């Protein structure tokens with residue numbers, strides 16, 4: 003928790019033995035923990051983050067979803083922090099930073115999948131969603147539900163030849179099937195976040211719909227409800243959940259076909275509804291102000307194509323593999339662009355861009371009436387998504403990429419430079 007607008011955090015990246023699902027496993031972790039500290043800040047805060055690299059390889063850090071400068075010692079994923087090196091990040095978050103759930107993780111191209119898969123990711127919560135909630139729902143009990151999966155090979159989480167389609171163990175906050183308590187009729191805030199490397203979740207709590215307050219830490223203009231929420235890697239939803247009748251209810255991830263991988267149904271956690279029943283609160287409908295780019299003047303149209311070559315395990319954006327020294331897209335500060343992002347492959351890819359959020363306008367030609375911006379969207383197999391975004395506040399070079407980190411490491415990332 004920040005004090006007087008400043009939060010100081012120290013993260014030590016190292017190889018450590020941790021206990022996962024009751025067994026000792028070698029992992030790559032921050033501060034000795036598979037589920038490292040949750041960073042909690044407010045809009046306008048400064049975060050001074052010291053990253054100590056005790057790994058035998060390079061690493062770096064990305065604050066996913068943050069509207070913050072990509073330059074200097076801020077959110078620059080082109081940095082290489084070498085073994086033995088200590089680096090001081092300083093993030094100056096704007097006063098209008100959106101409240102909700104974000105996350106941090108290693109973003110070193112070529113090593114992002116193994117480092118995140120072996121444990122190097124954690125959650126960030128920006129306070130302030132309460133301001134949009136009715137008075138009786140402010141300061142209700144909240145639960146972070148951070149989703150990660152792990153596999154074990156010879157007592158170690160594998161960092162080479164990771165098979166995202168192999169049997170895997172799904173965890174919630176680093177725990178196997180933890181218990182979440184709620185009273186019958188009680189309303190809670192749940193912060194769902196997929197902070198894993200490669201796999202998707204399709205989350206359901208039978209009979210208890212999720213009422214979405216924010217998508218990718220963007221508060222919605224109108225609260226929407228869903229029985230299931232699909233979270234590709236990188237995705238977050240802040241939701242309201244109301245407790246069901248006394249008893250136990252599994253929080254599940256349902257079977258999901260990503261097009262390449264097939265994920266089975268698994269129970270993630272056990273929700274225990276217990277205690278005196280309360281009358282469920284009336285849920286909000288209209289929520290927060292959200293910018294709508296539907297009628298914006300478009301300064302630039304672009305087409306972006308995601309493709310892959312299965313035989314060589316290479317992945318491309320506009321026919322090219324990632325090159326940190328190349329600028330693929332140059333955009334003007336303050337301009338609004340419309341991108342048609344096409345997926346020419348037979349599997350889904352979650353498109354993600356740093357620094358600025360985007361508004362989804364259509365999916366496969368069907369208009370999408372967005373109630374909030376987002377920073378991660380699934381590109382359907384052999385399909386396309388049209389997005390609009392405004393490049394505000396920050397100049398500099400950053401990236402957009404597929405958030406299946408295996409694909410990102412193998413080339414499915416490109417650079418964008420926002421210029422004055």
Ligand SMILES: [Cu+2]
Nearest residue numbers: 351404406409
């Ligand atoms: Cu991909």
